[in-house]
Amino acid sequence: MLRSFIEVWPDSHFPIQNLPYGVFRPKRGGEGRVGVAIGEYILDLSVIDDAGLLADTAAGGKGIFHQSSLNAFMALGKSTWTEVRRRLQQLLSADEPTLRDHVKLREAALLRQTDVQMLLPAQIGDYTDFYASKEHATNVGIMFRGKENALMPNWTHLPVGYHGRASSVVLSGTDVRRPKGQMKAPDEAIPHFGACRQLDFELEMGWFIGPGNPREEPISVKNAEDHIFGLVLVNDWSARDIQSWEYQPLGPFLAKNFATSISPWVVPLAALEPFRVAGPRQEPEPLPYLQTPDKAAFDIRLEVHLRGSRMEEPERIATSNFRHLYWSMSQQIAHHTVTGCNLRPGDLLASGTISGPEKESRGCMLELGWRGTEPIELGKGEKRAWLEDGDQVVMTGWCQGDGYRIGFGEVTGCVMPALD
Amino acid sequence: MLRSFIEVWPDSHFPIQNLPYGVFRPKRGGEGRVGVAIGEYILDLSVIDDAGLLADTAAGGKGIFHQSSLNAFMALGKSTWTEVRRRLQQLLSADEPTLRDHVKLREAALLRQTDVQMLLPAQIGDYTDFYASKEHATNVGIMFRGKENALMPNWTHLPVGYHGRASSVVLSGTDVRRPKGQMKAPDEAIPHFGACRQLDFELEMGWFIGPGNPREEPISVKNAEDHIFGLVLVNDWSARDIQSWEYQPLGPFLAKNFATSISPWVVPLAALEPFRVAGPRQEPEPLPYLQTPDKAAFDIRLEVHLRGSRMEEPERIATSNFRHLYWSMSQQIAHHTVTGCNLRPGDLLASGTISGPEKESRGCMLELGWRGTEPIELGKGEKRAWLEDGDQVVMTGWCQGDGYRIGFGEVTGCVMPALD
Numbered sequence: 001m002l003r004s005f006i007e008v009w010p011d012s013h014f015p016i017q018n019l020p021y022g023v024f025r026p027k028r029g030g031e032g033r034v035g036v037a038i039g040e041y042i043l044d045l046s047v048i049d050d051a052g053l054l055a056d057t058a059a060g061g062k063g064i065f066h067q068s069s070l071n072a073f074m075a076l077g078k079s080t081w082t083e084v085r086r087r088l089q090q091l092l093s094a095d096e097p098t099l100r101d102h103v104k105l106r107e108a109a110l111l112r113q114t115d116v117q118m119l120l121p122a123q124i125g126d127y128t129d130f131y132a133s134k135e136h137a138t139n140v141g142i143m144f145r146g147k148e149n150a151l152m153p154n155w156t157h158l159p160v161g162y163h164g165r166a167s168s169v170v171l172s173g174t175d176v177r178r179p180k181g182q183m184k185a186p187d188e189a190i191p192h193f194g195a196c197r198q199l200d201f202e203l204e205m206g207w208f209i210g211p212g213n214p215r216e217e218p219i220s221v222k223n224a225e226d227h228i229f230g231l232v233l234v235n236d237w238s239a240r241d242i243q244s245w246e247y248q249p250l251g252p253f254l255a256k257n258f259a260t261s262i263s264p265w266v267v268p269l270a271a272l273e274p275f276r277v278a279g280p281r282q283e284p285e286p287l288p289y290l291q292t293p294d295k296a297a298f299d300i301r302l303e304v305h306l307r308g309s310r311m312e313e314p315e316r317i318a319t320s321n322f323r324h325l326y327w328s329m330s331q332q333i334a335h336h337t338v339t340g341c342n343l344r345p346g347d348l349l350a351s352g353t354i355s356g357p358e359k360e361s362r363g364c365m366l367e368l369g370w371r372g373t374e375p376i377e378l379g380k381g382e383k384r385a386w387l388e389d390g391d392q393v394v395m396t397g398w399c400q401g402d403g404y405r406i407g408f409g410e411v412t413g414c415v416m417p418a419l420d
Numbered sequence: 421m422l423r424s425f426i427e428v429w430p431d432s433h434f435p436i437q438n439l440p441y442g443v444f445r446p447k448r449g450g451e452g453r454v455g456v457a458i459g460e461y462i463l464d465l466s467v468i469d470d471a472g473l474l475a476d477t478a479a480g481g482k483g484i485f486h487q488s489s490l491n492a493f494m495a496l497g498k499s500t501w502t503e504v505r506r507r508l509q510q511l512l513s514a515d516e517p518t519l520r521d522h523v524k525l526r527e528a529a530l531l532r533q534t535d536v537q538m539l540l541p542a543q544i545g546d547y548t549d550f551y552a553s554k555e556h557a558t559n560v561g562i563m564f565r566g567k568e569n570a571l572m573p574n575w576t577h578l579p580v581g582y583h584g585r586a587s588s589v590v591l592s593g594t595d596v597r598r599p600k601g602q603m604k605a606p607d608e609a610i611p612h613f614g615a616c617r618q619l620d621f622e623l624e625m626g627w628f629i630g631p632g633n634p635r636e637e638p639i640s641v642k643n644a645e646d647h648i649f650g651l652v653l654v655n656d657w658s659a660r661d662i663q664s665w666e667y668q669p670l671g672p673f674l675a676k677n678f679a680t681s682i683s684p685w686v687v688p689l690a691a692l693e694p695f696r697v698a699g700p701r702q703e704p705e706p707l708p709y710l711q712t713p714d715k716a717a718f719d720i721r722l723e724v725h726l727r728g729s730r731m732e733e734p735e736r737i738a739t740s741n742f743r744h745l746y747w748s749m750s751q752q753i754a755h756h757t758v759t760g761c762n763l764r765p766g767d768l769l770a771s772g773t774i775s776g777p778e779k780e781s782r783g784c785m786l787e788l789g790w791r792g793t794e795p796i797e798l799g800k801g802e803k804r805a806w807l808e809d810g811d812q813v814v815m816t817g818w819c820q821g822d823g824y825r826i827g828f829g830e831v832t833g834c835v836m837p838a839l840d
Contacts, residue, residue: 125545126587131670145669152668157611158602162670163583163677167546167762168635177636179759182578182707191577193707196759215588215679216597216839239759248572249564250551250582251671257583257761259635287602287613339599339659341677342587419636 001403004092005100006110008039013265013398013407015039016092019085020265020408021230023068024116032068032119037265037409038092040113045088047109053091053098057083069123070266074210074229075345081210081229085270118264120171121232122208122346127169127260128336129204129236129350130161132327134280136355136363143371144244156284159327159335161352164236165257169348172233172263172411178389178418179258181242191245195418198240198372199387203304203363203395205322206234206350207329208266215342221292221334227343228329230266233302233395233411234350237261240366240386262348263395263411271406275299275399280326289338296328300408302354302397304363308382309390315378320363322397324356389417421823424512425520426530428459433685433818433827435459436512439505440685440828441650443488444536452488452539457685457829458512460533465508467529473511473518477503489543490686494630494649495765501630501649505690538684540591541652542628542766547589547680548756549624549656549770550581552747554700556775556783563791564664576704579747579755581772584656585677589768592653592683592831598809598838599678601662611665615838618660618792619807623724623783623815625742626654626770627749628686635762641712641754647763648749650686653722653815653831654770657681660786660806682768683815683831691826695719695819700746709758716748720828722774722817724783728802729810735798740783742817744776809837 004016014020014037024042025032035042045054045065054060058080064072073081091099099106131137134151137160141150154160170176178199184191210229213219219227236256243255279297300322307314327335332349353363362368365386369375372385387393392414398407424436434440434457444462445452453466465474465485474480478500484492493501511519519526551557554571557580561570574580590596598619604611630649633639639647656676663675699717720742727734747755752769773783782788785806789795792805807813812834818827 126585141669154604154611154665154668157604158666160666160670161673163585163673165546165583165761166586167632167764167767168760170635177760180638181759182709182755184574184577190704191574191707193709212587215590218600242759245574246578246580247669247671248574249561249667249671250580251667251669253581253583254755254759254761257756258759284610287611289602289613335602335674336677339601339662339674339678340588340597341585341674344587347587 002089003094004038005094006039006041006092010403011405012039013405013409015404016089017401017404018267018271018406019088020267021070021121022265023070023119023121025119026111026116034065034070034073036088037113041110042113042116043092044109044111051105054084054087057087059084068119070121071123071346074122074208077211078226081268082270085268118171121264121266124166124169124348125344125346127164127166127348128161129164129352130159130327130332131352132159132325132332133352133355134326135324135357136353136367139355139362139367143366159332161332161336162251164260168257169260169262172261174261174413175416176237176259176413177416179239180418181239181254182245183241184245196239196242197386199415200238200240200365201304201387201393202236202238202353203302203318203320204234204236204350204353205231206262206348207231209343209347210345212344213337213342216340218337218340219333221290221330224330224333225269227333228269230268232266233263233397233408235261235393235395235411235413236350261411261413263409265409267406267408272298272399274401275406277323279323279328289334290331292328292330296330297323297325299323300397300399305394306378306384307392308378308388311379311382314392314394317376318360318363318368320354320356320361322354324354325351387415389415391415422509423514424458425514426459426461426512430823431825432459433825433829435824436509437821437824438687438691438826439508440687441490441541442685443490443539443541445539446531447535447537454485454490454493456508457533461530462533462536463512464529464531471525474504474507477507479504488539489766490541491543491766494542494628497631498646501688502690505688538591541684541686544586544589544768545764545766547584547586547768548581549584549772550579550747550752551772552579552745552752553772553775554746555744555777556773556787559775559782559787563786579752581752581756582671584680588677589680589682592681594681594833595836596657596679596833597836599659600838601659601674602665603661604665616659616662617806619835620658620660620785621724621807621813622656622658622773623722623738623740624654624656624770624773625651626682626768627651629763629767630765632764633757633762636760638757638760639753641710641750644750644753645689647753648689650688652686653683653817653828655681655813655815655831655833656770681831681833683829685829687826687828692718692819694821695826697743699743699748709754710751712748712750716750717743717745719743720817720819723815725814727812728798728808731799731802734812734814737796738780738783738788740774740776740781742774744774745771807835809835811835
């Protein structure tokens with residue numbers, strides 16, 4: 001097994017098999033630049049590139065890693081990503097002296113993750129959110145529309161999605177203010193304005209688009225993965241009481257536009273290749289433009305932890321898996337572009353809440369607490385129907401290899417009280 | 421009345437009282453830059469700024485007009501826009517010799533509009549589309565959901581909106597390819613894939629955001645107009661057969677993401693001030709966060725013309741007015757941000773289809789042809805239930821002053837056949 005000269009614990013999310021990309025600024029000063037995570041360190045690619053060590057790749061020597069977003073690198077496409085990844089794995093490997101034995105270069109290029117501030121990995125042009133988990137769509141449908149209308153007739157024929165808000169995508173660690181808005185409970189005669197009382201998280205995964213497509217040239221489902229740069233964890237914060245009043249007929253708007261949190265490290269699709277699996281059986285068979293090969297899903301374990309302000313430790317409240325998704329990433333991309341809609345490098349697509357078949361695999365409070373009717377029990381008598389002020393939500397995810405993990409780190413956020 | 425030394429006909433859209441901003445590139449070569457329209461000319465603001473004529477404004481000497489987008493200028497805010505507008509009106513006025521009598525400068529700074537290529541006026545971060553016309557929402561509701569559920573209970577309490585697609589906003593004159601997609605007619609057992617057969621336009625107006633707001637700091641309805649840089653015409657192309665199958669429960673997605681056309685000239689809100697009027701009476705009274713002063717609407721006449729490939733002349737098929745909008749721009753901005761959602765300079769908000777009370781004031785084919793059941797009659801035996809390949813749609817709009825017009829020019833687009 002490939003090993004790095006940098007010590008990496010078996011449960012680390014960032015072994016040499018992963019090498020996720022991120023954008024960071026050293027705390028000691030300096031501009032934003034691109035790095036990869038390795039164990040508890042970051043390899044500063046702007047330093048590596050300046051040292052000429054990426055000169056034999058199509059990305060080297062162009063200032064691409066000196067930028068405070070990954071967009072330019074994302075745009076270069078799969079063959080360049082492959083070259084760079086291979087080169088970085090070589091440079092970091094235990095047998096390779098170039099970096100290992102060059103003390104000055106090593107000191108300049110390797111920073112502790114605790115010594116940097118992570119930044120948003122990309123300038124997101126458009127953010128699209130799907131609704132690709134059948135279990136989630138079914139559960140929500142039952143609660144909002146009753147059992148008869150739970151899954152709309154279109155749901156098994158196409159990956160339902162909608163445009164989200166790009167401006168309010170924030171980095172993990174950003175506090176999230178409880179939004180105010182207009183809502184109307186079923187027993188109220190008229191709507192009122194106030195702080196959201198049904199604040200929720202949504203456990204999702206997102207993927208960044210690498211090369212986009214020109215307008216009017218759809219991406220075929222067979223080539224769709226070539227357009228995926230890498231994946232992150234996504235918490236699509238939701239205000240359920242605002243949502244249930246506003247969402248008809250044009251979909252969620254204010255209920256979702258106040259914040260969407262993402263994890264800082266973008267895990268390359270190549271790192272997930274060993275964890276490719278078949279997704280759920282699709283019945284009815286999708287139309288030809290949505291037919292993907294057998295194995296279009298990935299086995300990524302996902303967890304949600306919650307820590308209330310009076311709790312000493314976070315408690316795990318949900319475990320799910322990316323493989324539960326009914327519609328694959330490829331299908332979502334093919335569907336998104338089939339009308340000729342253009343994607344651009346740095347666009348973010350997200351899966352929608354990823355719920356699984358079990359009760360504990362439900363990916364949001366709405367489902368876990370069944371719209372407030374079955375609050376979940378935490379330690380020491382704490383209960384939650386919805387998120388409370390001071391609650392910290394931590395999502396994490398990883399692929400379990402033999403003696404190593406391909407991890408996504410965390411996406412975290414703490415709920416702040418509504419403004420007066 | 422203020423007059424320019426440049427000849428402007430009374431029915432011109434671009435008298436000295438207007439001075440809309442646009443981004444253009446001279447056909448003879450050169451980079452994109454900012455200009456204002458005056459009669460049949462464009463005043464090149466990069467030349468005016470280089471000549472030091474904007475030095476006494478906060479926008480001068482910073483290269484802001486040498487950019488190929490208006491975002492930087494938009495971000496500067498109302499007091500700077502006022503300064504620049506005053507200065508430009510002075511420079512272009514009949515009594516002012518600075519430009520009028522300086523032949524070399526005049527020749528460098530004034531280009532015929534036929535000698536330039538117009539570009540998208542801004543880099544659009546997020547595009548939001550509302551649904552603010554009561555007549556339109558009612559008509560569509562009747563057709564899609566029946567008379568009983570036509571206007572959803574929330575409609576009269578809040579301006580319904582949704583996030584649109586920013587990447588596919590295109591400039592007037594761009595051809596629009598008939599999209600393909602998945603649809604299911606009510607009498608079909610299963611959906612099929614094919615070219616859209618119910619292609620539509622939507623007559624809308626859009627406004628560009630100037631200074632945005634930080635996340636978590638809503639824009640109050642009273643200050644909302646300070647965040648409006650200016651307005652454009654919008655044609656929000658729609659695929660109705662794709663829409664009716666896909667839109668539940670998360671709203672329109674593919675039906676709208678293939679193209680949205682906008683006019684190139686951004687008319688400053690200040691130019692519309694003389695045409696401020698009261699909007700429709702709002703009943704029930706909106707919640708306090710949505711209460712605007714009496715006159716929050718603007719009297720802007722709007723027309724849609726259609727020219728089929730076999731027609732010699734475009735024919736007018738709809739006349740409407742921006743003042744029909746039930747929800748004002750201010751209300752839409754206040755609502756959009758009330759949860760803390762951040763707007764950014766260059767964001768585009770649009771009104772949704774602007775229909776009026778009369779049959780001929782309906783702003784889309786869906787309404788004009790009553791979902792295909794009452795095709796409209798054009799000259800020489802041509803009929804239209806939906807748009808056909810080769811149809812050119814031309815929208816125009818203006819405020820009629822006493823002897824002058826504040827116009828928006830046109831937004832045009834021609835329907836190209838679907839790809840094989």
